[in-house]
Amino acid sequence: MQNESIQRQPYWSNTVAGIGLGLVLLAAYYIAGRGLGGSGALARSTAAIAFLFAPEHTGGMSYFSRYFEEGKIIMSDWLVFQVIGVFLGGLFGALTAGRFGKSVDKGKRISNGQRFFFASIGGMVMGLGARLARGCTSGQALSGGATLAVGSWAFMLALFAGGFLTAYFVRRLWI
C-alpha cells in the first residue's frame, strides 16, 4: 500500500522540526492561552464510550465527572478538536512525504503479534501514568516545560529516567 507516486522524503532536521513545533506551541498559547495535549482527549473519549455501554455506572465514576455537563459528556472540547487536527496533520504529513503505508514498527527479533501485545501494555501503562501526572509528554513535558511549571520539569526528568531505566529490560523489543 506504499504510496509510490510521491518519493519518500527525508525527515526534517531536529532543529527545523523543533522550531516548527515550538512555533505551533507558541500559537496555542497566543490564541487559546493553553498548551498542546495528547492524552486528555482520549480519556474524555474513553468516558464517552464507557457511557454508551454503561451509562449509570460511568455517570457514577467520580473521576469522569469532570467530563460531564448536565448528565452528558461534552465532546466539543478544545483538546478533542486539537487531537482530530493532530491526526489530520499527521496524515497530510505522511502523504506528502511518501511515508503513508500499512506497516508495523517493531524490532527484528519479535513477531507482529508480540509487538501488538507490548504496544497494548505500553499504552496501558502510559494511560495510567498520564492520568496520574495530569498530562502526558505533550501537556506536561512540552507545554508545561515551555511555561516553566515546576511539576512539569519534575515530570520530564522522571520520564527520561523511567525510559532509560526500563530500556535495558525490554531491549529485545527493539534491538
Next chain:
Amino acid sequence: MNAAPLVKMEMISADINLALAGLIGFGFGFMLERAGFGSAIRLTGQWYGKDWSVFRVMFTAIVTAMFGIIILESLDLISGEAIYINNTYLYPQIGGGLLMGAGFVIGGYCPGTSFVALASGKLDAIFYILGLMFGSFVFAEAWPLIESFASKGNLGKITLPQLFDWSPWMVGFLVLLIAIVGTWGANYLEKKFT
C-alpha cells in the same frame, strides 16, 4: 491592554477558538510527522542512545516557545497571568513520569505521536491507543484508591522563576544552556553508540 491570549481577551469567539484548535492540532501533527515521530523505531532510538532526536526536538521546541512567551510578555503583547500554567503535584507527577517513561519504551510511542503513527498507517499504533484508553479507564475506576496519592505535593501553579526567585529571562537562559550542553552531549553519545 494585552491582546492575547486571543480567546481570553475576547478577540475571538469560543467557536472560532475550537476551530483554531483543529488548525493548531494540524500543525502539531504535521511537525511531529516531519520530525519522524510517527515511527516507533525512531522514537525508541532515544532509549538506546542511538538517536537523540526526541531530546533535541523537544528541547528546541521548548526553548522556542518559552522565549516566544517571554518576549511577547515583555512587549506587553500577551498576558502572562491569562496563560494556563500546569498545577504542580510533585509526587504524582514524578510517579506518572516514571510510568510514562517505562510505557514509552514498552509501547514505542507517547500519546501525541501515536495519533501521527496511526495516521501514517502503523497498525501497532491501533493497539497502543486501545491500551491507552484501557489504562485511562482503569485509572478512573481505581480513582477512589489513587486520589489521595494523586493530590500529594500540591504546590499550586508555581513556576521555576517563582521557585528560585529569578527573572524568567534568567531561567530561560539556563534552559537554553541545558539544551545546548544536552545537545552537545547527545551528539557525542550518538557517535559513540553507532
